[in-house]
Amino acid sequence: MILAAARYAYPNAKVRALRSRRLTDQDRHFLLEARDFSSFLAYLATTPYGRELSDLEGELPDPGVLERRLARPLMEDYAKVARALRGKRERESVLALFSRFESENLKVLLRAVFSGLGKQAVSHLLYPLGTLSTLPWDNLWACDNPAEVADMLIRTPFGTALKHAVPQFEAQGRLFPLEMALDLSCFQRLKQAVSGLRSRSDRKAAKGILGPYVDILNISWTIRLKIHYGLSPEETVNYSLPGGELLGLSQLHRLARAEDISSFLEQIPRSLQREIGEVSEWEDFPAYLETWFLRLLARLFMGPPFHIGIEIAFLLEKEMELTALITLIEAKAQGLSLDKAVKKLPRQFSGAAHV
Numbered sequence: 001m002i003l004a005a006a007r008y009a010y011p012n013a014k015v016r017a018l019r020s021r022r023l024t025d026q027d028r029h030f031l032l033e034a035r036d037f038s039s040f041l042a043y044l045a046t047t048p049y050g051r052e053l054s055d056l057e058g059e060l061p062d063p064g065v066l067e068r069r070l071a072r073p074l075m076e077d078y079a080k081v082a083r084a085l086r087g088k089r090e091r092e093s094v095l096a097l098f099s100r101f102e103s104e105n106l107k108v109l110l111r112a113v114f115s116g117l118g119k120q121a122v123s124h125l126l127y128p129l130g131t132l133s134t135l136p137w138d139n140l141w142a143c144d145n146p147a148e149v150a151d152m153l154i155r156t157p158f159g160t161a162l163k164h165a166v167p168q169f170e171a172q173g174r175l176f177p178l179e180m181a182l183d184l185s186c187f188q189r190l191k192q193a194v195s196g197l198r199s200r201s202d203r204k205a206a207k208g209i210l211g212p213y214v215d216i217l218n219i220s221w222t223i224r225l226k227i228h229y230g231l232s233p234e235e236t237v238n239y240s241l242p243g244g245e246l247l248g249l250s251q252l253h254r255l256a257r258a259e260d261i262s263s264f265l266e267q268i269p270r271s272l273q274r275e276i277g278e279v280s281e282w283e284d285f286p287a288y289l290e291t292w293f294l295r296l297l298a299r300l301f302m303g304p305p306f307h308i309g310i311e312i313a314f315l316l317e318k319e320m321e322l323t324a325l326i327t328l329i330e331a332k333a334q335g336l337s338l339d340k341a342v343k344k345l346p347r348q349f350s351g352a353a354h355v
Contacts, residue, residue, distance in 0.1 A: 052073070068126065298317075
């Protein structure tokens with residue numbers, strides 16, 4: 001305990017200072033109640049996200065451009081947390097989590113290369129990764145085709161998964177296998193990083209967060225691949241992420257074969273059924289799942305503090321705040337009613353409408 005306290009005293013102090021910059025209930029209330037996109041931006045400028053808007057002048061910004069601007073504080077927090085951690089294995093857990101954003105930028109790059117577009121044409125879609133990413137981005141943007149991109153990444157954590165996906169890409173003529181390979185490689189790296197943590201309390205805390213996180217992603221992905229992409233149950237399960245806690249392969253198979261929401265819900269573990277049992281439409285699942293997961297993260301901050309779970313929980317909590325903010329930006333830009341906007345948000349955010 002004494003060693004753990006010494007190892008995590010500074011990182012935890014850093015995290016709690018960063019966590020104090022979250023949006024308050026009052027912030028969420030006024031953002032939700034903003035009458036239009038312009039009013040929304042005016043209030044957002046008074047929050048910790050305001051510095052990302054300071055140089056915007058004239059016409060209202062494109063929501064897509066704004067979304068990536070607002071991701072900068074999260075990217076900066078990743079770098080601050082990584083620097084605060086003393087152990088190499090603890091930092092690797094944070095870097096593995098961060099690699100999901102590298103993956104998103106690689107997807108944008110692959111789509112641009114595949115379509116013959118330059119970086120400038122899609123720069124507004126890229127996360128501002130900063131110095132935490134060490135991938136050879138300039139060289140990657142100089143590639144002529146997706147297979148060349150995969151070759152250049154061979155010695156990176158993405159390399160093996162991409163190499164195995166290239167034949168599928170070439171046979172199908174579409175990027176989907178490469179994009180899924182990027183996602184799978186991130187979570188395989190994350191699983192290995194957590195398993196490699198020396199401290200039992202670190203491993204327990206990390207698995208207690210990342211296992212449920214993978215579960216809710218697998219549920220959401222099963223819905224997306226099954227309903228929106230029309231993949232077979234076998235293909236859907238083939239793209240499931242490793243490291244879940246509540247859902248093994250057998251449960252994922254049953255979810256992928258479910259024909260309607262009622263039968264889908266029956267295959268969800270009972271501990272989670274209680275949280276999402278009121279879902280009536282496929283698009284309702286994300287908000288309910290995020291509400292449950294955010295409660296899990298909040299409880300972690302009330303328990304013993306000296307483990308890597310505090311850092312992981314903070315970064316995921318911050319990311320989900322950004323996700324909710326982006327959802328609200330899109331709702332305000334489209335002129336959706338408050339009721340429709342609230343339906344898309346986790347309870348921790350949407351509940352602020354009643355403050």
